[in-house]
Amino acid sequence: MKIVIQKFGGTSVSTFENREKVVKKIIDKFSKGYSLVVVVSAMGRKGDPYATDSLISLVNKQNVSKRDLDLLMSCGEVISAIVLSDHIKRRGYETIVLTGQQAGIVTDSNYGEANVISVNPERIMRHLSQNKIVVVAGFQGADENGEVTTLGRGGSDTTAVILGEALKSEVVEIYTDVDGIMTADPRIVPEAKLIEKICYSEVYQLAENGAKVIHPKAVEIAERANLKVVVKNTLNECTGTLITYPETYNYSIDKNKDNIITAITHKVGRVQIIIYSDGNEEKIQKLMNEIAKNNISLDLINLLLDRKIFTIDKKDLGKLKRILDRSNIRYNLIDNCCKLSIIGNKMSGVPGVMAKIVNALSNEGISILQTSDSHTTIWCLIKERDAHKAIKVLHKEFNLGEE
Structure with a gap:
């Protein structure tokens, strides 16, 4: 059967x-x-x-x-x-x-x-x-x-x-x-193109970081079952996007070409929080435990000697501010931020990707508030007002659009 x-x-x-x-x-x-x-x-x-x-x-x-x-x-x-x-x-x-x-x-x-x-x-x-x-x-x-x-x-x-x-x-x-998974939101980047084949890890990052293509839980299940998934458009006969393991489809990695990025997505409504340690690590630890007890999810976490930096969803800001004010801890926040996600399974081990991103955004006057990275994704925190411009700039920088 x-x-x-x-x-x-x-x-x-x-x-x-x-x-x-x-x-x-x-x-x-x-x-x-x-x-x-x-x-x-x-x-x-x-x-x-x-x-x-x-x-x-x-x-x-x-x-x-x-x-x-x-x-x-x-x-x-x-x-x-x-x-x-x-x-x-x-x-x-x-x-x-x-x-x-x-x-x-x-x-x-x-x-x-x-x-x-x-x-x-x-x-x-x-x-x-x-x-x-x-x-x-x-x-x-x-x-x-x-x-x-x-x-x-x-x-x-x-x-x-x-x-x-x-x-x-x-x-x-x-x-x-939609026709499948695109290199960027076509409402922002009209020249965004359809991705014919993509691996589970890339789709998971897309789904987790703002692209509403498929639920992250579904990607996890598909990966563990080695299950082929195709995203298609109900309204036409397009071939769609195949989601599978990277070794099941052929692509050549030419590290001298700009083909290491697969897609770009973003998530708005982020708030950057900077907590100053002031030499009181015990107080900071109690604070972090209190944040966890209140089910406030933290993202882009940077733990430095003199400060702790992370982002939260804007819906949790009121709750977090009450906790911070009760704790009598010095802090600063930057509202109306956007988490930009630059995703590519092929970027692992390729030098200079972060530098290229920083230079491209800097040349357009877009300030980066914070960065983080993994094997498949680089995240940049920027102001919401710069989000669409940043996506267009990076989409062009990495030659992701239709030729």
Whole structure:
């Protein structure tokens, strides 16, 4: 049995016309002899009747338990699955709709951000053996007590790849409203081009650092399962972007050419915090413990002898300032920052990449507030007002655009 998972996002199933295009892709694949599991997100976005945010807006979140909120949010995907199933049946094909729980997805009890513990694919396999197209409501599962849980934003991607792993599928196709993964956001850089093949580590960094192409959890699962994932556009017939291990596709690394960067992304709403030690390391340690207890996530961490520098999400700024003021510790902050991520699996061991970035930004009068790096990524903290200009400059500097 050759199994393929197809996942369709909210915009793909938001209108009758789009759903008809989705059905065409499903039937085209099915007619080629593949057994199909179709995973769907809730229809549309906020403002659309059955979108997740629209469902949440029906209640006062302060009065509703996390358990009940998960029950409510799970309805959007169930509605979407049944509506799409109806479209397929009109074409004469047999389908079965399953919730995440019915599809065998077992999670922990962390409502709103549940982690998948196990998957029992037996029920799906039984329906596939009966030549049915299985339509699964994404974004959800159930804990060991049978309580419905949701997997967090982007959870339908997680559903698709976790089922792909359990069913040993040949490929997972993620359909969305873009042609695939681009070298930069085309709304910022019009000449950004499609990346035909990309490795898991690069996509993870893209997803983690602002690019809304696929959920980071889904990338982690795909990598551990060595599962091929293709990101495609629902609305056309483009080949999309293949996500796989780098050794499974061929590229030559010419260290004399500017082909070492794969893509650039960014994340706004960052705040840089500088805490001055003033020789009191014990006080600093207590402060850091207090920050951790309050679930404030730190990023771009630089620990120096006389100061500690890091960034936080702007939504945590009020909470952090209260902690800092109570601690009576000298600090400074820079608001309205942007974390720029320059990503390339081929940059490891190549000298001069950071220097090239610094020179390119400096020549355009863009100040770098902080930097950090890993084997695949260089991060630069800049002011939000410079974000679009910086992305365009670096995209051109590393020859990432269409020729």
